[in-house]
């Protein structure tokens with residue numbers, strides 16, 4: 001029986017993404033690792049496969065237990081994950097977005113953050129780096145604003161067998177961006193070098209495979225993409 005890690009409930013089946021059939025054929029050909037569009041929505045809470053995977057990664061790795069009393073920056077906060085973070089009672093919880101959609105959010109440009117050095121113990125910045133102009137600059141800002149034993153979680157779609165990212169020198173039309181990058185507001189398709197991009201800031205870390213972090217969690221039952229690794233980095 002499928003089990004949703006976000007609403008903590010057994011469900012009959014995952015629902016497909018409404019536009020699952022519209023996926024760029026290039027993304028399939030390249031083997032892009034992103035959302036599982038066929039096993040996407042939870043019929044109970046409406047979370048998606050990325051939310052479920054993220055919450056499993058955060059809880060099983062022990063990071064979720066470190067939230068209590070910690071200073072957390074959550075960029076582009078996932079609507080279904082944000083209440084779970086808040087419920088763990090961080091001492092400071094900043095929800096940031098380049099274009100804030102709620103009065104609870106503050107404007108954060110992750111390439112130029114206005115927070116002092118060492119402001120946060122944990123930064124969550126998922127599905128953002130594929131949108132920003134200069135992901136190396138964003139990584140440097142994560143490094144700067146993390147405490148010395150702080151962690152960054154930065155889930156990002158990527159192609160595991162592509163050595164270098166694919167990024168045109170010009171801004172693509174929405175149609176071409178959807179075809180080459182997988183979504184109209186993406187500005188690149190990362191390859192394996194997404195790790196080098198984040199490490200270039202001084203952060204250490206890696207893409208940890210599902211089977212290593214979650215060996216007891218069958219991806220089909222938990223409705224997540226087993227090819228999506230845990231993007232975990234630390235300043236240590």
Ligand SMILES: [Zn+2]
Nearest residue numbers: 004007042045
């Ligand atoms: Zn659910």
